[in-house]
Amino acid sequence: MAKAFKYGLKGITGYLEPAERELLRSLIDDVISMLQPAESASEDPLTALIGLDMNVQEPSDRALRRLLPNVMKNDDAASLEFRQLTERSLRENKIGALRAAALSLDTNDVVLSPADARHWSQALNDVRLVLAERLDIRDDADAEHVHTMQDWSQAEDVESYLALVYNFTTWLQESLVQAMLQSMESRG
Amino acid sequence: MTLSVALGPDTQESTQTGTVTSTDALTAPDIPWNLVIWNDPVNLMSYVSYVFQSYFGYSEPKANKLMMEVHKKGRSIVAHGSKEQVEQHAVAMHGFGLWATVEKATGGGKEGGTGKGKGKRG
Known part of the structure; x- marks a missing residue:
């Protein structure tokens, strides 16, 4: 079983079993592949250089829309214009954090620098946002319902398995954030 | 937001210490957007508070107060500034x-009596 992250002399440390690391790695890979822009090989070099992408549209996938939300609530045109300017670099930033998190999954003992910890918390959060969309978590009642699934013997179908995975990542992120808050406090 | 395991009492709603800023004195170009x-x-909830503390440099009580406002009221204005x-901040x-x-500030953006989203406090 994984051990909760904690803050101590060595910084933020945690412990994960090989199967748990494998699970996290595959979750991270899934989110990376969702975030990778569709056409990157045959694109306009200027697009790649300045990050401006006029072909960008609001994502049709709910989970992707949650990762890359509109910047204005009631102005789709302005949101799209902003998306064309910023979405590419936001995707790259997220992919960067996810890749950095995956890199520290090589050993059972996980030791995180402050920058690693930030990448991990961002990566776990994005993984959870995607899982939550797949689980149809729309409000606090849905979240509580999913939260009742705590025992791996309850994993009977895809949905219950996803719920257990979601709860595992929630627990892991909570312990990580508590350790990060402690570390911020002690650094002043 | 979701309240998970291992949350201490310090995530309860903090004391109402938010100062009422006099936005009337500020001209429109200074704070037109929220x-x-x-x-x-x-x-x-812990993560949201962590983001408010680490990104905006808000004190823990202020970050927790804003976080609780998001949680209870459904939304909170956490910073003001120029559109840019x-x-x-939104991309971050x-x-x-x-x-x-x-969103464009209406009525001086007094909701929550929050800070200007820049500089460290506390």
Whole structure:
């Protein structure tokens, strides 16, 4: 079983079993592949250089829309214009954090620098946002319902398995954030 | 937001120490836009508070107060600034996975009596 992250002399440390690391790695890979822009090989070099992408549209996938939300609530045109300017670099930033998190999954003992910890918390959060969309978590009642699934013997179908995975990542992120808050406090 | 395991009492609603800023004295170009954070059932309360503390440099009580406002009221204005400033904040919030939007300030943006979203406090 994984051990909760904690803050101590060595910084933020945690412990994960090989199967748990494998699970996290595959979750991270899934989110990376969702975030990778569709056409990157045959694109306009200027697009790649300045990050401006006029072909960008609001994502049709709910989970992707949650990762890359509109910047204005009631102005789709302005949101799209902003998306064309910023979405590419936001995707790259997220992919960067996810890749950095995956890199520290090589050993059972996980030791995180402050920058690693930030990448991990961002990566776990994005993984959870995607899982939550797949689980149809729309409000606090849905979240509580999913939260009742705590025992791996309850994993009977895809949905219950996803719920257990979601709860595992929630627990892991909570312990990580508590350790990060402690570390911020002690650094002043 | 979701309240998970291992949350201490310090995440309860903090004391109402928010100062009422006199926005009347500020001219329109100074604070015409708000950064709004919306509630969702996924983001951890501790994580939202951590983001407010680490990104905006808000004190823990202030970050927790804003976080609780998001949680209870469904949204909170967490920073003000020029359109460009709040857009930059919004992209940063999206990077952290928070659901953020920008909107033109109406009535001086007194909601929550929050800070200006820049500089360290406390």
